[in-house]
Amino acid sequence: MLEWKSNRRILIGISGGISAYKIPEIIRAIRKNGNDVEVILTQSATSFITPLTISTLTGRRAWLEGDFLSNEHGWEIPHISLADWAEAFLIAPATANVIRRAALGEAETLLGTAMLATRAPVVLFPAMNVHMWEHPATQRHVEIARTLGYTVISPEEGELACGYEGKGRLPKNEIILEVLWKVLSPKKDLAGKxxxxxxxxxxxxxxxxxxxxxxxxxxxxxxxxxxxxxxxxxxxxxxxxxxxxxxxxxxxxxxxxxxxxxxxxxxxxxxxxxxxxxxxxxxxxxxxxxxxxxxxxxxxxxxxxxxxxxxxxxxxxxxxxxxxxxxxxxxxxxxxxxxxxxxxxxxxxxxxxxxxxxxxxxxxxxxxxxxxxxxxxxxxxxxxxxxxxxxxxxxxxxxxxxxxxxxxx
Ligand SMILES: Cc1cc2nc3c(=O)[nH]c(=O)nc-3n(C[C@H](O)[C@H](O)[C@H](O)COP(=O)(O)O)c2cc1C
Missing domain, CATH: 3.40.50.10300 (CoaB-like)
Known part of the structure; x- marks a missing residue:
């Protein structure tokens, strides 16, 4: 294994899409390589996956929306400390709502403010119903998010959880991992080549x-x-x-x-x-x-x-x-x-x-x-x-x- 693929700090944002159930496997794969993972769950995400599953797999607490304006940590501000801690920030699945938040610079939630506060590369993995993905509003938000410097990985085509067939699937775990390694690569000497x-x-x-x-x-x-x-x-x-x-x-x-x-x-x-x-x-x-x-x-x-x-x-x-x-x-x-x-x-x-x-x-x-x-x-x-x-x-x-x-x- 390449040595720079371990001892890294990865922040994962999980939003309220049905494919949230796949994220624990990704957390396990990242941790297996000897990396640390922190997770922010949106309020909706907690309906799809429990904080207990997440904290068990990360070996850390799961960060919830309720932690945003809490003073539990005194001077330590969760959205800033998580944003500063991260070397890479993945949002998977990214709901249509989270893409909108990224595009508009929303700062009312822990996930939204962490996205604004971080200097780490942020990668969004949208997953949703094909009509939601193709809607001009979603496409416009994707475009704006990209111009703001976010990497948005287009979803895959196939059978969707909602019963439709089309673009909207979360990419396979291996692809999400590969994108993470690319983002974390310590060398970019082939850029432009x-x-x-x-x-x-x-x-x-x-x-x-x-x-x-x-x-x-x-x-x-x-x-x-x-x-x-x-x-x-x-x-x-x-x-x-x-x-x-x-x-x-x-x-x-x-x-x-x-x-x-x-x-x-x-x-x-x-x-x-x-x-x-x-x-x-x-x-x-x-x-x-x-x-x-x-x-x-x-x-x-x-x-x-x-x-x-x-x-x-x-x-x-x-x-x-x-x-x-x-x-x-x-x-x-x-x-x-x-x-x-x-x-x-x-x-x-x-x-x-x-x-x-x-x-x-x-x-x-x-x-x-x-x-x-x-x-x-x-x-x-x-x-x-x-x-x-x-x-x-x-x-x-x-x-x-x-x-x-x-x-x-
Ligand atoms: C059963 C169910 C499945 C859903 N799946 C998705 C999805 O895959 N992608 C998506 O963008 N929204 C999905 N939604 C809608 C989101 O949960 C909703 O927009 C929510 O407000 C998103 O909140 P969040 O972005 O803060 O997590 C789903 C809703 C329900 C009830």
């Missing part, structure tokens, strides 16, 4: 049901894309077929074959500042493919011919502008460093991540990785840890080598 990441395997079909591929899970590339998003980058992820869902917050382009990956990367890379090629692209495809399923009857052996796929990294390296940074991956099973350096130079990359796929706890499908990052000038940094930690450190190296203007390519 366009980042392109490739991830996952490619597939080369022999017939409609058989293909040639590799065991890449996409986890490393996904971690690189996600951490770039944490750090403020505008990230496009080009991914091959994977079993796991790509991270939240990215523009995702799905491809299947190496040729589709080639076309997508060349198209996207033109408008990109940093390209990280973590996909495991097939070097070969079938010279001929059958439109019908090849039958086994009467054949105890079949012979296939493979031909070379286009070399994406080499082509991007050839077209690369001076102001672009190209980072490649070398997944090797032998002579790791030599092979990686040779690939770096052959393909005009600025940096290569050498990945020993035969090492234990490293490479395909694993949740951890052990890599060597090699720059053109021969400088090498060894990193190991979870794929997320390795990805974060990779961006640290990119920041140090290129973005901090100490360009030592």
């Amino acid at each position: 366009k980042v392109l990441v490739t991830a996952g395997p490619t597939r080369e079909f022999m017939d409609p049901v058989r293909f040639l591929s590799n065991p890449s899970s996409g986890k490393m590339g996904f971690a690189i894309a996600k951490t770039a998003w944490y750090r403020g980058g505008e990230v496009t992820l080009i991914k091959g077929p994977t079993c796991i869902e790509p991270p939240y917050g990215l523009r995702v382009v799905n491809v299947t074959t190496a040729e589709e990956m080639y076309d997508a990367v060349l198209k996207e890379s033109e408008k990109t500042d940093i390209i990280v090629k973590a996909a495991a692209v097939g070097d070969y495809k079938f010279a001929t493919t059958s439109e019908q399923k090849i039958k086994r009857e009467g054949k105890d052996r079949i012979q296939v011919t493979l031909e070379e796929n286009p070399d994406i990294a080499a082509e991007v390296g050839k077209r690369k502008r001076e102001d672009q940074i190209l980072v490649g991956f070398a997944a090797e099973s032998n002579e790791l460093i030599e092979n990686a350096i040779s690939k770096l130079n052959r393909k005009n990359m600025d940096m290569i991540v050498a990945n020993d796929i035969t090492a234990k706890g490293s490479g395909f499908e694993s949740d951890t990785n052990s890599v060597a990052i090699i720059c053109k000038n021969g400088h090498m940094t060894r990193i190991e840890g979870t794929k997320e930690e390795v990805a974060w450190r990779l961006w640290d190296v990119i920041e140090m080598k290129f973005l901090a203007k100490e360009d030592v390519r």
Whole structure:
């Protein structure tokens, strides 16, 4: 786990929407990472979820509207002390009423005044009936809240508790957590940068049901894309077929074959500042493919011919502008460093991540990785840890080598 994801102080405002019942799970997940959570419940929220549930999960009292003008704490003013304490302030669910309050700067309640008093980033997660969400009044309040600096995450589409189908669902807990980590990210060095990441395997079909591929899970590339998003980058992820869902917050382009990956990367890379090629692209495809399923009857052996796929990294390296940074991956099973350096130079990359796929706890499908990052000038940094930690450190190296203007390519 990234170390900055623990020992943080998170204030959560719960307002009176039916999805309030999901928030205890989010509190548990945040606390599990070793963080402190304070919760303000609106008066209506207490009809949906009890203060006892909240205080049991946070290990602290639940703050209620009745605490706003109470003098129980003497000189300590709850809305100010909570606002100052928080490093991030999430409001989930945010009712139509709370969005209105945010837009108008309401200061009659504990939640409203805490929103005004805090300097921490405030993120609202609206959830409501689709007609309430689409109402021009709600939309206007969302727009105003955004111009005031609040982050308002649009609700998801789907089946709603009220029986309607449409936009209005609270995003999944994992998404709420990801948005929280992005807000808390200690580095924003990719703000204003366009980042392109490739991830996952490619597939080369022999017939409609058989293909040639590799065991890449996409986890490393996904971690690189996600951490770039944490750090403020505008990230496009080009991914091959994977079993796991790509991270939240990215523009995702799905491809299947190496040729589709080639076309997508060349198209996207033109408008990109940093390209990280973590996909495991097939070097070969079938010279001929059958439109019908090849039958086994009467054949105890079949012979296939493979031909070379286009070399994406080499082509991007050839077209690369001076102001672009190209980072490649070398997944090797032998002579790791030599092979990686040779690939770096052959393909005009600025940096290569050498990945020993035969090492234990490293490479395909694993949740951890052990890599060597090699720059053109021969400088090498060894990193190991979870794929997320390795990805974060990779961006640290990119920041140090290129973005901090100490360009030592
Ligand atoms: C059963 C029930 C479910 C409700 N669910 C929502 C909801 O999901 N989203 C919403 O914006 N309002 C919802 N409301 C309306 C709010 O509870 C109401 O606007 C309330 O005044 C909000 O107060 P608060 O924003 O101070 O929490 C619901 C009301 C009831 C009775």
